[in-house]
Amino acid sequence: MKNKFNIDLRIFEDYYSADYFKKTREILNKFKPNQLVTMQWFQRKQNTVICGIEIIKEILRLSNIKNLVVEAVEEGEIVNALEPVLKITGKYSDFAHFEGLFDGILSRASTVATNARNISIAANGKKVLNMNDRMDYYTNQQIDGYASSIGGIKNLVTYASFEYLEEETVLNGTMPHALIASFNGDLIAATKAYKEVFPNNDLVVLVDYNNDCINDSIMVCNHFKNEIKALRLDTSPNLVDKSLANIEEVDNELHGVNPKLVKMLREKLDLNGHQNVKIIVSSGFDENKISYFEKNKVPVDIYGVGDAITKNKIGFTGDIVLIDGKKQSKFGRENAFSNKIKSIKYR
Structure with a gap:
């Protein structure tokens, strides 16, 4: 059978x-x-x-x-x-x-299904990436991918996550920090290499490696012109991005990926002619943080979630x-x- x-x-x-x-x-x-x-x-x-x-x-x-x-x-x-x-x-x-x-x-x-539904509702219809593969034991990927899909999050990052699903396997993902590290922190060189090896993939660039999201984002978008599909911010919650260094902080509001950083990035991208570049945010996002971002009309296009899927x-x-x-x-x-x-x- x-x-x-x-x-x-x-x-x-x-x-x-x-x-x-x-x-x-x-x-x-x-x-x-x-x-x-x-x-x-x-x-x-x-x-x-x-x-x-x-x-x-x-x-x-x-x-x-x-x-x-x-x-x-x-x-x-x-x-x-x-x-x-x-x-x-x-x-x-x-x-x-x-x-x-x-x-x-x-x-x-x-x-998993309940968390996926609650996160999807909080995201107001915006795309959500299930990145929980790195947060749990690998043999859970099959059932978690299935349950995530039942709950409404169908954007998965491993083949195993699609094993129980009838949908076509379309992997979602960006470059990891390891790729940028391998090019000595040179974001341009890492992005060039990615583009050369995967010319038919959307060019999605991780921009927090140097903790200078604004400057690195504008630099990479200017260099690759209209080829950049999206930028991903993944700043650790224990860091404040260099672009926010001169702003007075209250209650850790400037740490990690925060509304001020995302709004500043959107503004700078638009001023430099990159209105079509989408913003992806990850690192510590769950139902509550997503709801907070949506309530404050933070210009996020895609949310990446990890262990929030299994909490x-x-x-x-x-x-x-x-x-x-x-x-x-x-x-x-x-x-x-x-x-x-x-x-x-x-x-």
């Missing part, structure tokens, strides 16, 4: 299952072999974008379990605290080993809520109704 999400088949050998789930399965196989249970999954935050349902369906499809009744919300559905998002009815011994696994899938994917963890819990059709659950975890849940086929 085709394995759409490249599921590690060792999950069917209990490789990823907590020991107590395996032991519970053995106990129930001995004492309650025909017992039917309904397990319900939920989380505790408002406006959560649910993601991971399709991955769970794929796991169930690849399994040899035939008699489960599965109900779930649609991928990308927005739910609130305590709303059930997934219910499975069947012999608990058939799917006990998936309980914690499904918790984790829903948690990771829904966290604000959303945890899921699976609980038995019915046994043989009768109410039975941990206190406070009763069977809940939701008109968003629909019966689904997994085989």
Whole structure:
């Protein structure tokens, strides 16, 4: 069978299952072999974008379990605290080993999807680059790229991030600081080399290497005329760009990539005839910082985000809520109704 999400088949050998789930399965196989249970999954935050349902369906499809009744919300559905998002009815011994696994899938994917949606909303429709590849373990790129896309951020920077997606792979990215360093900090030389090796790529230049974003931006734009597509500012939060050195600072307002620096850059670019050059900002941008920039009408064209994609963890819990059709659950975890849940086929 085709394995759409490249599921590690060792999950069917209990490789990823907590020991107590395996032991519970053995106990129930001995004492309650025909017992039917309904397990319900939920989380505790408002406006959560649910993601991971399709991955769970794929796991169930690849399994040899035939008699489960599965109900779930649609991928990308927005739910609130305590709303059930997934219910499975069947012999608990058939799917006990998936309980914690499904918790984790829903948690990771829904966290990324929710953050992506919130960041997209904050950006007011402007393009957002998902640059989280450098902030997390590499094997998360596939599920994170998928979840990011479900949440609304489809601009990804690695091939792995597109693995679970049906969209055409179009990598987004700029030059790294390492390229400029390799040319002894010579931004012109590094940009020339980039252009020569990748003549058909958009020419996007990183301009904070020398902590002199304004002067380096004007220099590189003047040199390459109309060939520059965009400039990226990535100033570290512990630095103040040289162009702002003579401005009195209040509450670290001049540190890192800040509104004054971006507005100054836009003004200087326009005065020098580079009105078509876009401005990309990165380094420490999250939903709140993007909202602040948008509220203050900072002339940003594209936002780059990193670890903001995986912050604000959303945890899921699976609980038995019915046994043989009768109410039975941990206190406070009763069977809940939701008109968003629909019966689904997994085989």
